[in-house]
Amino acid sequence: xxxxxxxxxxxxxxxxxxxxxxxxxxxxxxxxxxxxxxxxxxxxxxxxxxxxxxxxxxxxxxxxxxxxxxxxxxxxxxxxxxxxxxxxxxxxxxxxxxxxxxxxxxxxxxxxxxxxxxxxxxxxxxxxxxxxxxxxxxxxxxxxxxxxxxxxxxxxx
Numbered sequence: 001x002x003x004x005x006x007x008x009x010x011x012x013x014x015x016x017x018x019x020x021x022x023x024x025x026x027x028x029x030x031x032x033x034x035x036x037x038x039x040x041x042x043x044x045x046x047x048x049x050x051x052x053x054x055x056x057x058x059x060x061x062x063x064x065x066x067x068x069x070x071x072x073x074x075x076x077x078x079x080x081x082x083x084x085x086x087x088x089x090x091x092x093x094x095x096x097x098x099x100x101x102x103x104x105x106x107x108x109x110x111x112x113x114x115x116x117x118x119x120x121x122x123x124x125x126x127x128x129x130x131x132x133x134x135x136x137x138x139x140x141x142x143x144x145x146x147x148x149x150x151x152x153x154x155x156x157x
Contacts, residue, residue, distance in 0.1 A: 009143065017143075018131070020076040024068055025127050032064035036119055053109040054102055057119065065094060072134060078149035081142035089138045097126060 009017070039056035043049065069090055073079050079086065105118045135143075144153075 017076055017135070021072055021131050021134070022127075024071045024076060025131075028064040028068035028071075029123050029127075031067055032060045032123060033119065035063050036060035040115060053106055053115055053118065056115070057102060057105060057122075058098070060119075061094075061098065065090070068130075073139070074146065074148065077134065077139035077142070078144045078146045078152075079139045079142040080146040080149075081139065086138050086142075090134070093130065093133045093137075097129065101125065 036056050039051055039060060043051050069087065073083070073086060101122045105122050108118045109115055143149075
């Protein structure tokens with residue numbers, strides 16, 4: 001079911017969208033890596049035992065996802081779609097991505113791969129697959145439908 005109110009995107013629009021997604025994802029990546037580092041390093045600094053990889057990965061991923069979803073929905077995809085439905089679709093993506101990445105990341109970490117290398121590789125895989133999922137599933141029929149997009153369209157005319 002296609003939304004006839006969604007304008008077709010030009011090549012330039014698609015490039016701008018990808019660049020915005022990359023920039024917001026980079027800032028979400030900073031949130032993820034900083035929070036991961038806190039979970040990875042602070043317990044030891046406080047004299048506690050080092051946390052397992054999953055205890056560091058999962059909360060840092062959640063913080064990153066909520067931030068990234070919020071900004072990309074509003075500014076990258078400029079979507080006015082139903083937030084709970086869009087978030088449910090993203091949650092379904094993460095219902096597959098999180099266990100798979102956590103399982104593979106944990107295997108790598110248990111086999112001596114540095115936790116930060118595992119985290120960076122996982123973040124790169126997440127960046128690519130989430131952009132494609134957001135663009136072609138979550139926001140497919142609602143791109144450029146929010147107030148920001150409408151204002152941009154009025155300013156172009």
